[in-house]
Amino acid sequence: MSYIAPVKDMLFNIEHLARIDQIAQIPGFEDAGLETAQAVLEECAKLNESVIAPLNWEGDKYPSSFHDGKVTTTPGFKEAYRQYTEGGWQGLQHPAEFGGQGLPKIIGAACGEILQAANMSFALCPLLTDGAIEALLTAGSDDLKAIYLEKLISGHWTGTMNLTEPQAGSDLAAVRTRAEPQPDGTYKVFGTKIFITYGEHDMAENIVHLVLARVVGAPEGVKGISLFVVPKFMVKGDGSLGARNDVHCVSIEHKMGIKASPTAVLQFGDHGGAVGYLVGQENRGLEYMFIMMNAARYGVGVQGIAVAGRAYQKAVNYAKDRVQSRPVDGSMNTSAPIIHHPDVRRMLMTMRAFTEGCRAMASVAAAAFDAAHHHPDAEVRKQNATFYEFMVPLIKGYSTEMSLEVTSLGVQVHGGMGFIEETGAAQYYRDAKILTIYEGTTAIQANDLVGRKTARDGGQTAKAIASQIEATEAELMRNGSGDAEAVAKRLRAARRAFLDVVDFVAGNSKASPNAVYAGSVTYLLLAGNLVAGWQLGRALLIAQEQIAEGKDVDFMKAKIATARFYADHILSRVPGQRDSVVDGADSVTALALEAF
Structure with missing residues (x-):
């Protein structure tokens, strides 16, 4: 397809x-x-x-x-x-x-x-x-x-991020790659980096590696990490390419998914040292790398939305073509395409609602990014930056976790044929799994949401977003339609559950960190679910206005149906998630370690 x-x-x-x-x-x-x-x-x-x-x-x-140091x-x-x-x-x-x-x-x-x-x-x-x-x-x-x-920017050269080492995955304090200052202001870089996406390939003439390393004599831990540009080929004064730098691919990984993307093991400095150029100031590398990470985290969230959308399209096409069994309502006397069966419709609607909800959330966050970086008013910039920063772990964490559910449903819609590689449904499922892991696992996104985005300001940013959601609830209630009122009801219950969790997180993160972090991923999923549902609630209101004006009626009716489904079947999960976080923390750590 x-x-x-x-x-x-x-x-x-x-x-x-x-x-x-x-x-x-x-x-x-x-x-x-x-x-x-x-x-x-x-x-x-x-x-x-x-x-x-x-x-x-x-x-x-x-x-x-991979063959003889080259990737094809x-x-x-x-x-x-x-x-x-x-x-x-x-x-x-x-x-x-x-x-x-x-x-x-x-x-x-x-x-x-x-x-x-x-x-x-x-x-x-x-x-x-x-x-x-x-x-x-x-x-x-x-x-x-x-x-x-x-x-x-032209794409003639490509870029990489080099963080991970065999002993340093999520714990970047353990980075050992070293950089030795040279008299000419450059550095010699020595070390091994793993999981480097497109660390070696044949699509561009040069690869610009951005590498985290520790300058000799730097402080231990994250405070002693610097960032360097290490090009595959040295660049001459006139901009043309010169000698090969001392950075080499020694292997690529064999993976569950994203198989065409070469994931390289890179060795720096086996032949005297790779020439590196300091980015910014020494010992501020992690700060700069987080700029890359934030851009990439948003991008990975969009990957989740993308693969979910692709899986949905494939499942819909299959469901319209695959004939199996008579409809349970007796509407047809012969076997019918499986899209006539209510449970297949449930699966397809779940896929559609998740994808559209997260797409709406990501679009709104992108606009906040634009205002945060470019608006002439400093206060507007600040408000949008705060909103965008809160959104990043939700977009990365929630959109990628939902992509696993959606791509799994895509396989399920195909039935036994989904388990057969030739149909292609399984590829989306396999590809999606990495999204909850790289650029910071879902738990790391949740740690960010708890520590930096909620506890640090006592939940003020979270509560400000809840106030905006409450305003949307009021609009939905004023609208008066059955769909709008139903969505408002679910949104209100979800918002109240969210506020309970925000109070729990802000009030207990210092005194009872294990209790808070035991529910951190659930809090992230709850918050992402709420914000995506909020955006679909807004979409419902707009769609009703558009229908009243006679604009694209079929599309707008579908938008309303999708928003209603999201509220009834996905947003309705939030109160239960609240109970898991607020009431269920002790059971997460109750089992003695020896009992595992």
Whole structure:
């Protein structure tokens, strides 16, 4: 089955929920209104539907391969990447001064979803390059920017993030890669990095590694980590490529999913030391890397939405074609396509509602990012930054966890055929699993939500968001329709449960940390569920207005039905999640360690 980009749903979110008309009033974004968004998304859809999506299944069958220190990507990837970069897609939301198009994230994120849905393995290369660009824009010297940014933004060179080591996974305090200062101001880098996405490949002429390392004599722990640019090939004064740097791929991993994306083990400094260039100041590397991580975490959340959307499309097509059994209501005397069966409808609606809810949440957060970084009013910037920062762990954590449920349902809709690789349903399930792990596991996102985003300000940001949700509840009640009132009721129960949890987290994180962190992932899932449900509640109100005006009635009716389903079947989980966090903490740690 071919992929069809959900452009109409994206534009609905961009126009009505994320309010692109307000973003287009920000200086620099005047030309980035709805018309531009539509034109860009339609062009993006064309490239991905025709060129990149057909390679997704090929990449699963014929993964990247490693031989004699070189990685060869899936047949067709190199040519598709050339078309991607020639179209200017890598530079979509990066600054025009370095050759980018300077479009807002609200448009860039939607294009990101289309690319990730078309081919997640392929799309990981541009995603990591985006992270490297963000870090250099924030902390790179003028020299580093001049040498690397234009080439990265054009896609001629790609970027990587080098954090993980064999002994240092999530615990970056344990990083041992070392950097030795040289008289010319450069550093020699020595060490091993693992799990480096596109750490070696044949699609671009140079790879720019951003590497966490410890300068000799630096303090122990996270306070002694610095960030370095270590290019695969050295760059000459005229910008052309010179000698090979002392960084080499020694192997690539054999993985459960995203098989076409080469995950490299990189060795730095086996032949005298890899030349590295300090980014920013010594010992502030983790701070800079978090800029990359935050960009990547949002991007991974979008990957979850993307793979869920792709699995939904495939399941719907199968359910319309697969004939099996007579409908239980007697409406047909013969066997019918399985989409007539209520439980198949339940599965498909669950897939659809999850995907649309998370897509709406991510779109609204992208608009907040744009306002936080570009709005002329400092107070508006601050408010939007606070909102966006709160959203990042929800988008990363909730959207990726939901993608596992959705892609699993996709296999289930296919029945026994879903368990057979040739149908392709299983690939989405396998690909989705990594999303809850890399760029910080769901538990790490939950730790961030508890510690930095909730306990630190006593729950004030969380409660401010709850106030906005309460205002939406009031609008739904005023609307008076049965659907609006039903959604308002579920939203109110979920919001109250959320506030109970926020009080529990803020009040107990210091005195009873085990009790709070025992429920941290459940709190994250609860919060993500609430915010996605809130956005679908807003969508319902807009859809009813549009129907009253006679605009795109069928689409709007479907939006209302989806919002109602979300409220009845997904948002309704929140009160139970509240009970698990607030009342169930002791049972998590009750079993003695020896009993496991």
